[in-house]
Amino acid sequence: MASDDLYTALLRPAVIQILRAAGFGYTRPAVIDCLTDLAARYLILLAASTAQNALTLHNTPVPTIQDVRLAMSQAGALTPQMSTVEENLRDDVEVEGVMVPFEDLRGVEGFVNWAQGPVNKEIRRVAGFGDDANVEEIAAGLDDQEDYLTAMKKKHSRTGEESRFQGTILGKETEVQSVVITGGPSASLAEWTQSWLSASKKNSTADDEITSPATSGISSAPSTPPEYQ
Known part of the structure; x- marks a missing residue:
């Protein structure tokens, strides 16, 4: 499965849940695919604008909340809003006894x-976030409530997320472990590769020395005969 197809498959249930929450009971698959494509394009637009704002304003690939806000303003999500x-x-x-520049926060x-x-x-x-949910805890990842995706993964995994989804985009990353070569000259794959490269370099140097022409008395003789010097 290509990455675009995977991301579309992950976004499609979210769009379906939003339609369900908005009161739609059923629709054609083509409509869901169209809305999913529009949502993906909009998210890509916001992400690209946020990254561009981060590079333009403070020359760093790490965006700030101001970069996100500016991207949302550029996309028309924050209105009315002054430039x-x-x-x-x-x-x-x-503000609290301190003079600060005016900032339009209506949007x-x-x-x-x-x-x-x-x-x-x-x-x-x-x-998965009701009226009793704390917005600050949700933003910090400290809220105990589970969203529908986490609940669905637990429902379809008998052994839990650790075993079935580990190493995938839906689970935790797999820890990098060294590969041990049984019976090899080195303990790890990296050490074996380094020793193999060193041996190959030595063999190449030895082959060059063998194939280089030896200096003979004929080659060292003067090119002009003595009688014409």
């Missing part, structure tokens, strides 16, 4: 209220 130029034209404001606050509001209550329930 950076418009914000710079405003006077500084006082961010509207997005947070929409995500945590009653409109998405059913989506949060399907995702």
Whole structure:
């Protein structure tokens, strides 16, 4: 399975759950595939814009929350929202006794209220995060509630995630272990490779010395006969 097909297969259940939470009971597979493709394209757009903002603003591949916010503004997810130029034209404001530059947060606050509001209550329930969930704990990965994907993996795995999904995109990464060569000259594959390369280099040097022409008395003789010198 190609990586694109795998990611589409992982995104498709999430789209189905969102449609279910929005009140849709059934639809055609072509509609689900179309919505999944649109969701994937939108996520790729946000990710690419966030990475570009990180490189442009602070020359690093690691994005910050400001880079994500700017990418969402560029995609039209945060409205109404002033541009950076418009914000710079405003006077500084006082926050907790400290003067800070003016920052338009209407779009961010509207997005947070929409995500945590009653409109998405059913989506949060399907995702495993009810009204009693702590947003800060969810962001830090400390919340004990499980999303639908984790619950589904446990349901379809009798022995647990550790044994069935380890080393895959759905599970934990496999620990790198050294390969031991039984009866070989070295203890690990890396040491055997290094010794093999060293031996090959020595053999190549010895072959070059054998095949090089030897210097004879004829080759060292002067090219011009003595009588014409």
